[in-house]
Amino acid sequence: MSNIAALKVSLAPRTDVTRAADKLAALKSGSFWNRLGTRFLPFADAASPDLPLARLLRLSLFQVSVGMAAVLLTGTLNRVMIVELGMASSAVAAMVSLPLLFAPLRAFIGFKSDHHQSLLGWKRVPYIWFGTLLQFGGFALLPFALLVMTGLGHGPAIIGQIGAGLAFLMVGAGMHTTQTAGLALATDLAPPETRPRVVALLYVMLLLGMMVSAIVIGRLLDHFTPTHLVQIVQGAGLLTVVLNITALWKQEARRRGGTAPEPDRPSFGEVWAIFVKRPRTLRLLAATGLGAAAFSMQDVLLEPFGGQILGLSVGATTSLTALWAVGMLSGFALAARSLAAGGEPHRLAGFGGVAGVAAFLCVIFSAPLHATALLAIGATIIGFGGGLFSVGTLTAAMAISDSEELDGRTGLALGAWGAVQATCGGAAIAIGAVVRDLVSAAAVARDMGATLANPATGYGAVYALEIVLLLATLVVLGPLVRPVTDTSQKRFGLAEFPA
Numbered sequence: 001m002s003n004i005a006a007l008k009v010s011l012a013p014r015t016d017v018t019r020a021a022d023k024l025a026a027l028k029s030g031s032f033w034n035r036l037g038t039r040f041l042p043f044a045d046a047a048s049p050d051l052p053l054a055r056l057l058r059l060s061l062f063q064v065s066v067g068m069a070a071v072l073l074t075g076t077l078n079r080v081m082i083v084e085l086g087m088a089s090s091a092v093a094a095m096v097s098l099p100l101l102f103a104p105l106r107a108f109i110g111f112k113s114d115h116h117q118s119l120l121g122w123k124r125v126p127y128i129w130f131g132t133l134l135q136f137g138g139f140a141l142l143p144f145a146l147l148v149m150t151g152l153g154h155g156p157a158i159i160g161q162i163g164a165g166l167a168f169l170m171v172g173a174g175m176h177t178t179q180t181a182g183l184a185l186a187t188d189l190a191p192p193e194t195r196p197r198v199v200a201l202l203y204v205m206l207l208l209g210m211m212v213s214a215i216v217i218g219r220l221l222d223h224f225t226p227t228h229l230v231q232i233v234q235g236a237g238l239l240t241v242v243l244n245i246t247a248l249w250k251q252e253a254r255r256r257g258g259t260a261p262e263p264d265r266p267s268f269g270e271v272w273a274i275f276v277k278r279p280r281t282l283r284l285l286a287a288t289g290l291g292a293a294a295f296s297m298q299d300v301l302l303e304p305f306g307g308q309i310l311g312l313s314v315g316a317t318t319s320l321t322a323l324w325a326v327g328m329l330s331g332f333a334l335a336a337r338s339l340a341a342g343g344e345p346h347r348l349a350g351f352g353g354v355a356g357v358a359a360f361l362c363v364i365f366s367a368p369l370h371a372t373a374l375l376a377i378g379a380t381i382i383g384f385g386g387g388l389f390s391v392g393t394l395t396a397a398m399a400i401s402d403s404e405e406l407d408g409r410t411g412l413a414l415g416a417w418g419a420v421q422a423t424c425g426g427a428a429i430a431i432g433a434v435v436r437d438l439v440s441a442a443a444v445a446r447d448m449g450a451t452l453a454n455p456a457t458g459y460g461a462v463y464a465l466e467i468v469l470l471l472a473t474l475v476v477l478g479p480l481v482r483p484v485t486d487t488s489q490k491r492f493g494l495a496e497f498p499a
Contacts, residue, residue, distance in 0.1 A: 051189045056198065059189070060205040061247035062128060062182040065240040066175050067209025069135055072236055073099065073171060076217050077142075080229065085146060095165055097430065099172020103422035106180045110415025111271060113181045124188065125252050127181035132244040134174030139237030142167035143230040176422070178244065180415045185252055187398060187414065196339030196395045200332045203390060207332070211325050275412060280480055281400055284346075285420050287477040288393045291353060292421040293428035294469035295386040297462055300429055301436055302363075302382075306375055309367050309456045316372075323376055324383035331387020339395060346480040349392030353470045353477070355385030360463045360470075367456040393417065396480070432462045 074096055081087045081095075113127045145167055149160025183202065190198040213236075220232055276282055302320055306312040331352065338348055362378030365371070397417035440458025442448055448457065 059247050059251055060202050061243045062178055063202050063206040064209035065243040066179050067206045068213040069175050071210050071213040095168045098168045100426040102173040102176050104419050106176050106415040106419035109177055109180045111412040122252050124181045124185035128178050131174040131177030134170045135240045136237045138167040138170030139233050143233040147226055180418055183414045197336045199394050200336035200391050204332045207328055284396055287473050289420045289424035290469050290473040291389050292425040294466045296425035297428040297432035297466050305459045320379045323380045327380040327383025328387040331384040335388050335391035344482050345392045345395040349389045350477050352385040352388030353473045355381050356470045357467050360467050364460050364463050436462050
C-alpha cells in the first residue's frame with residue numbers, strides 16, 4: 001500500500017506539469033494561427049472590436065449586389081440584346097450608358113446622407129434602402145421592356161424602348177446610391193486605423209461579386225429563351241433585396257437626436273465650396289479622373305483585341321478577364337498590407353499608375369511579336385495597377401473627410417470620388433471604342449501608310465492614349481505625395497517626379 005501511495009504522489013506533479021504544458025502548447029498554437037491569419041490573409045486585420053470580421057463581411061454584401069448589377073448591365077444584357085435579341089449596337093450602347101447620367105450626383109447623395117434626418121434616427125440606412133428599391137424596380141421592369149421592344153411581347157416597340165431606358169436608369173441610380181451610402185456607412189463604423197483595410201476588403205467583395213455573378217449567370221443562360229431571361233433578371237432583383245437587407249441588419253445605430261432639425265445646417269453649395277477650396281482636393285479628383293479613364297478605356301477592347309489580332313479562342317479571351325481579376329485582387333491585397341504598415345496612399349496610387357504604363361506596353365508589343373503570354377502578363381498587371389490606384393485614391397479621399405472643416409462628412413468626400421471615377425471611366429470606355437473604330441478604319445484603308453495598314457493600329461492607338469493618360473496622372477499626383485522624412489531610407493519615387 002505504501003508503494004502505491006508513493007507512486008500516486010510521484011505521478012501527481014507530472015500530471016500537473018503535463019496539463020500546464022498542454023495549455024502552453026495550445027496558447028502557442030492559437031497565437032501561431034493568429035499570426036498566420038494576419039500575415040497571409042491581407043484582410044484578417046481589417047476587423048476591430050467595434051467592427052468584428054463577421055459583421056464587416058456581412059456589411060460588404062451590398063458590394064456583392066452592386067457587382068451583380070454591373071455584370072448584368074454591362075456584360076450579360078449587353079451581349080443578349082445584341083446577339084440573341086438582334087438589337088442595334090448603338091441603341092444598346094446608349095442604354096448601357098444611361099446609368100452614368102446619375103454618377104455625377106454621387107457627391108450630392110453622400111452629402112445628403114451625412115445630414116439626413118430620419119424618423120428612425122438613421123443617416124445611411126434610408127439611402128441604401130431606397131437605392132435597393134430602385135435596383136429591384138429596374139430589374140423587375142427591364143426584361144418585359146426588352147421583350148416588348150424587340151417584338152417578342154405585346155405592345156408598340158416605343159413603349160418597350162422607354163421602359164428599357166427607364167429600367168437601366170433606375171438600376172444605375174440604385175447602384176450609385178447604394179454604393180455611396182454603403183461606403184460612407186463602412187467608414188463611419190470602422191476606426192481610422194482600419195479604414196484602409198476595410199475599403200480594400202469592400203472592393204474585393206465587389207470584384208468577387210462580379211466574378212461569381214458572371215460565372216453563374218453565364219451558366220444559366222447557356223440555353224437562352226425569353227422566359228429564362230425574365231426569370232434570371234427578376235431573380236437578380238430579388239437577390240439584391242435579400243443581400244442588402246442582410247448587409248444592413250443592425251449595422252447603423254439609431255441616433256436619439258436624429259429626428260431633430262439642425263438650425264445651422266449648411267447647404268450643399270457651402271460645404272462643396274469648403275471641400276474644393278482645400279488645396280489638395282481638386283488635384284486628387286483630377287488625378288482620380290485621369291487614372292480612372294486610363295484604366296477603363298480598354299475595358300471593352302481587351303478581349304476583342306486578343307481574338308481579332310492574336311487569333312485567340314473565346315475561352316482564351318475569357319481567361320484574360322480572369323487574369324485581370326487575379327491582378328486586381330493582388331493589387332487590393334498589397335494595398336491593404338501597405339496601408340496597414342503606414343504606407344502613403346498617394347504614393348501607392350502612383351505605383352499603380354507606373355504598373356499600368358508597363359502593362360499597356362506589354363499589350364502593345366504583344367501584337368507585332370504575336371506573343372500571347374505577353375498579352376496575358378499585360379492583362380494581369382492592368383488589374384494589379386488598377387487595384388493599387390483605386391484603393392490609394394479612395395483612401396486619400398477618406399483622409400480629406402477627416403479634416404476639421406469636413407468633420408463627419410465622409411459621404412461627400414466618398415461621393416465626389418465615386419462620381420469622378422464613374423463618370424470619367426464610363427466616358428473613357430465610349431471614347432476608346434470610337435477611337436479604335438476610327439483609327440482602325442483609317443489604317444485598313446491605308447490612309448496612314450502601308451506600315452500601319454492593320455486592324456491592330458486602332459487598338460494600339462487606344463493603348464497609347466491610355467499610357468499618355470497615366471503619365472498625366474503621375475504628373476498631377478506627384479505633388480500630393482508626402483516626401484520621405486528619413487533620408488537614409490529615401491527612394492526615388494513619385495515625390496521626385498517633376499510636376
